[in-house]
């Protein structure tokens with residue numbers, strides 16, 4: 001049985017149109033399915049938990065943006081008994097880009113109905129003193145997270161989505177956030193043994209996939225099935241230099257800049273001198289001075305082709 005969890009309001013209403021296309025195809029192929037629509041935050045997580053604990057074995061499909069995929073994945077249990085599918089209809093769509101998923105709803109659905117490749121994907125966990133959050137794309141602290149915090153309720157995002165340009169939201173807000181940008185001392189321990197101290201850091205992005213923020217290829221070598229997180233740490237530099245760096249990050253060429261460091265680890269403990277914004281898959285995870293970002297143990301069977 002196929003269970004669909006649909007965020008109708010993703011990408012400013014595009015989610016409903018995407019679902020209508022998908023439903024038409026399901027009916028024309030006489031595929032048995034159940035559909036649930038989310039109407040508020042966190043409902044995707046609750047639905048995913050209910051379906052995976054009561055109805056496995058089954059295929060669970062999220063229809064929406066990266067935030068919806070994040071909620072559904074956060075709620076899933078019984079990984080060995082389910083297959084996860086994703087039909088992108090969001091603003092940024094970094095998850096689809098990172099896994100090379102089909103972007104058209106009909107092609108994405110065909111891949112889910114007739115899977116040729118199911119990738120065992122490791123899900124990440126960001127532990128804060130209050131709560132543990134999950135992520136599949138990335139989790140970050142500092143500048144990139146401040147951009148995500150603003151993008152979540154942005155009317156600019158709604159406007160750009162209206163013209164099919166939602167991806168540019170993050171770049172636009174990033175340019176604005178540059179004005180507010182500040183750095184902080186950071187101490188970081190990787191895998192309980194490699195210790196680093198930095199005087200001034202703008203942000204750290206822990207990447208399971210290559211892209212975040214609507215296409216910034218912060219960790220060009222990130223691979224969701226390799227059991228490692230790739231970290232991109234950007235030290236303080238002039239704002240003019242950041243302005244030059246950001247566009248190169250779309251091609252992953254920012255790694256050549258002095259002050260940009262790439263690490264690979266299974267666990268990162270990050271302490272900052274002042275509280276900084278934290279995100280998981282673009283969703284808010286508060287302001288924190290201490291986070292532990294790590295990969296989980298289990299692998300989620302993710303239909304990728």
Ligand SMILES: Nc1ncnc2c1ncn2[C@@H]1O[C@H](COP(=O)(O)OP(=O)(O)OP(=O)(O)O)[C@@H](O)[C@H]1O
Pocket residue numbers: 007008009010011012038039040041042043064065066067068069071089090091092093094282283
């Ligand atoms: N019916 C709803 N109305 C408003 N918000 C919803 C609804 N259902 C879910 N949400 C919330 O909307 C948030 C954003 O949704 P989603 O990520 O799918 O779309 P998006 O923001 O357009 O895309 P992206 O994350 O790729 O930028 C999710 O965190 C989810 O909790």
